[in-house]
Amino acid sequence: MPEENKILVILDLDETLIHATRNPLYENWDFELFNYKIFIRPHLHVFLSFLKDNFDVAVWSSASDDYVTKVVEEIFPDDYGLKFVWGRTKCTYKPDYSKAEEIGYFDYYSHFEYIKILKKVTKKFPYTKEQILIIDDTPRKAMYNFGNAIYPSEFNGDKNDNELELLVNYLETFKDISNVRTIEKRNWRDVLK
Template sequence: MPDKSDKLLILDLDETLIHATTAPLTITADFQVDAFYIHQRPGVARFLANISPHFTLGIWSSASDEYVTDIVKAITPPDVEWALIWGRSRCTMKRDYTLDAYYFEKKLEKVKKKGFRLEQIIIIDDSPEKSRSNYGNAVYIEPFTGDSNDQELTYLYDYLLTLKDANNIRTIEKRGWRSRTWPYATMH
């Protein structure tokens, strides 16, 4: 078994690990939660099982707390444990004055109460605005919209292993991370 890093890996749900829609797609949904058809990103169970020995894991979504709990329960492999499972109630409502719209931001300062330093936290999200104040901690992935050929988690796994022993996550340039893993994806 690999040595577990001192890092906390926080994963988003919608368009990161799953795609939820109220209208069925042409491919069959993996499961349903309330009115939502849920499609798991290809390899999500394998990704979670393979990455959990390396990092402490958390989920943080801007969706409702109940929805987040139901989805996490459905996608979590048996040996995976979560240090935190957070939903919208842990987010901060922010206003985008340019678009005159509100959105929910994930402020990592709140995670410090769990004993993690900001230098130890990696947050994975498809929406940069939701992690705007966590720029040095964020790894942005392509949104998942139900494509059964999606390979994003395979590339993400390989990249995350390069961060495992970093002293300070915030000082590492993460833009263009995907080009540093392609075509060497190894998650099996």
């Protein structure tokens, strides 16, 4: 496939590739950053090299920009060639009415969330909506582009987690296709059975 037709995979960080916490459930975190203990999700190395060989790759997290830059420096090889690294300032700040429904009122101070809108990517980079996959543990972050999203389980620091290995197998399906949106992704683990 010619270089310019590669699928772009946009990766979330927290609970997708790493787990950062002040109160770890497990021992042996991998590194510390801004007073957080950070666990790297098992099989990250295999996952990242598989992606590099088959896709274009970028990072987009709703965490603060400086945190995102530092985490990326820690977990990606220097020559990895990420197409972009975006943090919170590229997200869109939206009211989250579902939280208000839970408690019965809307609180202007806490019921907002940062979401990722793909149009920002297609405006700036030469990919169409059909050529972009988002991998994010939080479905609401990709609520306007669910046809592009794959939702892994939340990583909480468990060393036995094998989600990234499963994702490598699943992503084989997407290597040579022209429209990622035609593939149903909601029950992606079932395809592996």
